[in-house]
Amino acid sequence: MGSSSSSTERIPDAQELMQETGFSAAHLVRLYERFEFLDKDDRGELRLDDFEAVSELAMNPIGDRIIGAFFSPGRETVDFPSFVRILAHFRPTDTNRTRNGRNGAQPEPANSRTSKLKFAFQLYDQDRDGKVSREELLQVLRMMLEMQVTEEQLQSIAERAIQEADLDRDDAISFDEFKKSLEKVDIEHKMSVRFLE
Amino acid sequence: MRGNSGVGAALLDKLSNLPVFTMNYPRIQIPFEITLWMLLASFAKIGFHVYHKITIWVPESCLLISIGLIVGAIMHSVHEEPPAVLTSNVFFLYMLPPIVLDSGYFMPTRPFFENIGTVLWFAVVGTLWNSVGIGMSLFAICQIEAFGVQDINLQENLLFASIISAVDPVAVLNVFEDVNVNEQLYIVVFGECLFNDAVTVVLYNMFSFVAEMPVVEPVDVFLGVARFFVVGLGGMGFGILFGFVAAFTTRFTSKVREIEPLFIFMYSYLAYLVAELFSISSIMAIVTCALTMKYYVEENVSQRSCTTIRHVVKMLGAISETLIFFFLGVVTITTEHEWNWGYILFTLLFAFVWRGLGVLVLTQIINPFRTIPFNLKDQFGLAYGGLRGAISFALAFTLPDNIGRKQLFVTATIAIILFTVFLQGISIRPLIEFINVRRTNRNLGTINVEIHCRLMEHTIAGIEDLCGQWSHFYWKDKFMKFNNRILRRILIRDSRAESSIVALYKKLELQNAMEILDTVSGDISAAPSIVSLYEEKKSSAKPKKKFLAADLRNMHDILSKNMYKIRQRTVAYTNKHALPNDSQTKEILIRRHASIRRSLRPGSFQSTVSRKTPPKAHSVWFLHESLLEDDHETLSEVAYPTRRSRSSRPARSSSRAMMPLRRLDTLTEAPSVDAVGDDSSYSDSHAAPRRHINSSDDQDSGSVDNLRNNHHEAQEEEEQPSSSSPVWAAEPRDGTTRNPLLRRPQWNPKKK
Numbered sequence: 001m002g003s004s005s006s007s008t009e010r011i012p013d014a015q016e017l018m019q020e021t022g023f024s025a026a027h028l029v030r031l032y033e034r035f036e037f038l039d040k041d042d043r044g045e046l047r048l049d050d051f052e053a054v055s056e057l058a059m060n061p062i063g064d065r066i067i068g069a070f071f072s073p074g075r076e077t078v079d080f081p082s083f084v085r086i087l088a089h090f091r092p093t094d095t096n097r098t099r100n101g102r103n104g105a106q107p108e109p110a111n112s113r114t115s116k117l118k119f120a121f122q123l124y125d126q127d128r129d130g131k132v133s134r135e136e137l138l139q140v141l142r143m144m145l146e147m148q149v150t151e152e153q154l155q156s157i158a159e160r161a162i163q164e165a166d167l168d169r170d171d172a173i174s175f176d177e178f179k180k181s182l183e184k185v186d187i188e189h190k191m192s193v194r195f196l197e
Numbered sequence: 198m199r200g201n202s203g204v205g206a207a208l209l210d211k212l213s214n215l216p217v218f219t220m221n222y223p224r225i226q227i228p229f230e231i232t233l234w235m236l237l238a239s240f241a242k243i244g245f246h247v248y249h250k251i252t253i254w255v256p257e258s259c260l261l262i263s264i265g266l267i268v269g270a271i272m273h274s275v276h277e278e279p280p281a282v283l284t285s286n287v288f289f290l291y292m293l294p295p296i297v298l299d300s301g302y303f304m305p306t307r308p309f310f311e312n313i314g315t316v317l318w319f320a321v322v323g324t325l326w327n328s329v330g331i332g333m334s335l336f337a338i339c340q341i342e343a344f345g346v347q348d349i350n351l352q353e354n355l356l357f358a359s360i361i362s363a364v365d366p367v368a369v370l371n372v373f374e375d376v377n378v379n380e381q382l383y384i385v386v387f388g389e390c391l392f393n394d395a396v397t398v399v400l401y402n403m404f405s406f407v408a409e410m411p412v413v414e415p416v417d418v419f420l421g422v423a424r425f426f427v428v429g430l431g432g433m434g435f436g437i438l439f440g441f442v443a444a445f446t447t448r449f450t451s452k453v454r455e456i457e458p459l460f461i462f463m464y465s466y467l468a469y470l471v472a473e474l475f476s477i478s479s480i481m482a483i484v485t486c487a488l489t490m491k492y493y494v495e496e497n498v499s500q501r502s503c504t505t506i507r508h509v510v511k512m513l514g515a516i517s518e519t520l521i522f523f524f525l526g527v528v529t530i531t532t533e534h535e536w537n538w539g540y541i542l543f544t545l546l547f548a549f550v551w552r553g554l555g556v557l558v559l560t561q562i563i564n565p566f567r568t569i570p571f572n573l574k575d576q577f578g579l580a581y582g583g584l585r586g587a588i589s590f591a592l593a594f595t596l597p598d599n600i601g602r603k604q605l606f607v608t609a610t611i612a613i614i615l616f617t618v619f620l621q622g623i624s625i626r627p628l629i630e631f632i633n634v635r636r637t638n639r640n641l642g643t644i645n646v647e648i649h650c651r652l653m654e655h656t657i658a659g660i661e662d663l664c665g666q667w668s669h670f671y672w673k674d675k676f677m678k679f680n681n682r683i684l685r686r687i688l689i690r691d692s693r694a695e696s697s698i699v700a701l702y703k704k705l706e707l708q709n710a711m712e713i714l715d716t717v718s719g720d721i722s723a724a725p726s727i728v729s730l731y732e733e734k735k736s737s738a739k740p741k742k743k744f745l746a747a748d749l750r751n752m753h754d755i756l757s758k759n760m761y762k763i764r765q766r767t768v769a770y771t772n773k774h775a776l777p778n779d780s781q782t783k784e785i786l787i788r789r790h791a792s793i794r795r796s797l798r799p800g801s802f803q804s805t806v807s808r809k810t811p812p813k814a815h816s817v818w819f820l821h822e823s824l825l826e827d828d829h830e831t832l833s834e835v836a837y838p839t840r841r842s843r844s845s846r847p848a849r850s851s852s853r854a855m856m857p858l859r860r861l862d863t864l865t866e867a868p869s870v871d872a873v874g875d876d877s878s879y880s881d882s883h884a885a886p887r888r889h890i891n892s893s894d895d896q897d898s899g900s901v902d903n904l905r906n907n908h909h910e911a912q913e914e915e916e917q918p919s920s921s922s923p924v925w926a927a928e929p930r931d932g933t934t935r936n937p938l939l940r941r942p943q944w945n946p947k948k949k
Binding site: 031034037038051054056057059060061062063066087090119120123124137140141144145146148149153156157159160161163164165178181182184185187190191192193195 | 643644645646648649650651652653654655656657658659660661662663664665744748749752755756759760761785
């Protein structure tokens, strides 16, 4: 690719990042270049308006939520390690790593099925209380549905969704219930991006 | 019509005094007839849309041809000649450019370039495959004595084949839209249509040249290939050149806004003509000119010029296409036909077979290179959607007369066009729906799964977009750097090193901001008002609702029909007969604004609900401010945050949209939005902004109050103050915001 294609020297803590996220050197370099591209003011970190400059994200119905997921609570900027750590969720699952046979010391990899599901869950659960309330579900539904859907229809859809998934009858969907409702879905495939090199 | 001049003359002879009434038809004959034909064709177009169902089942081209057939029959029966308009010159110089300009101007560039490999593959190789295949097989058929067409040699067959291999699948794009075909397919079909016009014309010229040569040597084949490249690349080169010149010119047109659209048309037409001068591909020239121009010109010209350009391009394209199909119908009746059952039927057969084979083989080869391979349904759509259209028709008429069997070729071309347009055009929709129904297993899975899956798809699309994954990143990035550094400096007036993406986004948001205030309150958001939400929270002890199977089916229906599709924007461009419809993207943007406003809600609500969506202070607010500053005229300049004085403007009663925004300006800044969860600080300043609303109330006209009332209906009153935090208000109170999205936006104009 470019002149700095294979050199991860410019990237601080490259080795640790690669270790932690599982990205290869080539991936990391490419992501770094993209990070630099987004970082218009060369600050070394991304701010909200840098994200918003990506117009496709603006036209994404849940664009705000996706952007919000990059910012850790309390922080206004995203540095490169945070950027990469979030993107690591979307790496295709490594098939050679067994999901169950881990010793307890190893942390859950960022791109495991559970982590991916957790990411999706957090798109709903903005207040981080571990549950998706009816209101939170409604909000996301509203974002994703066209305007002509009436309020009653929205309410019934949300109602039905909660009924289906809510096993402990607390009128909200916990993470485990969320996981259970999606057990038949191929999350590894659906929530993966084939990162280019 | 033409006899009247005689009457006029006779009248003149009789009266030696001053004639009171004269008629001079020959003087106006030509423009008059042209206008009448255009009007007639347009009436036909209006007529179709009267009964909406027709246009769903029958493509417009069918209808136009039918009307043309009827008119042709009428003319034939009164022994009237059709207007001699279908000469080569008239078609290629006057009727074709608008159509091609239309296609080129509204090409969605980003998806197009991302799929350019596939598009070129299908357009170039596919057309070649079709031409050569059909030509060869027809030549083989000609050898059979029974059909009596032995005098057609290989070159002529190839020439004929090149004419009929140009597919015009745009007619079926509407069908594709409705039956939910792979998004990629749109672009490929769209691009193929465009490029294979160019390829066909090149092939046609090549073959017609070759047809006149008695002997074909290997050198000539090689030269043919070379010529192909010269023609194609040369066309593109001229197009790009003219595109840049046009962009450069519009840099200086800020004082002469009225004639800005003219430049677009003149330059693209010039590109076309100059390419014709050198016998290189004029279609490629005009298309590349339009593509290049559009990007820069739309940043330079005013909003109105932009709209004018779009409308006029669409109008000219539509009128040309209408006329062509109309004449096709007329001419079918009125020309002399030479019918040869064998030849024509085999032509139809081979055209069909070779297209199908071609699509199959080509897809197999290119699928591994595509991120989203084409499945069988897509391939069927691609193959079956290969209707022939205007280009074939025109080329057939311009065959040189020294080809012995010209009439046969013309008849065969018309036959194939009519066959494909009518039969395939009408039957493709039911067929695709049939396949669709069979292939999608409509398992009534859970609602949950459907919602979550769509959420995940949007997430992935968003991440991909964020990573710039959606294209061949390297070249695009290189080009963008070059673009920003050099090209934009030269070609764009007041250019900043700012991504044009941002400018586009801002323009859209600007229009939305205006529209939000213009629309009736009910449209603004489907969300309930705060009050009802509040109540809903209270009624936690609602009895569980029972859902019947019918309810579930309805829900699935609602979800599948109404959930936004991924990357909506491509679909917006693919209806050829309409201006790009970005109403859904607008809807999304409007929704985001509404949700932002809604989320800046009073603290009292917050306390009963667990901390919810952090309000998103958004750059849209600065746009509202910029809106205050500018004229309607110079809206495009708003994209650049150049004018940000806080001078209050005099009330402009002409533009309702401006009024409430002006009012917002007078409000003091809301307390720092970080304190949303913090009731106390919020309620303190609650009163203050409200007072301001009331005070400035008196100053304004009644119309504004209506708007304000609308606002009130849409949102709780308490929201008004908070939603208006001006952008350049003081810095956030404390640096420790809980979430960056909570802070107010600070727009930093990029100083580079």
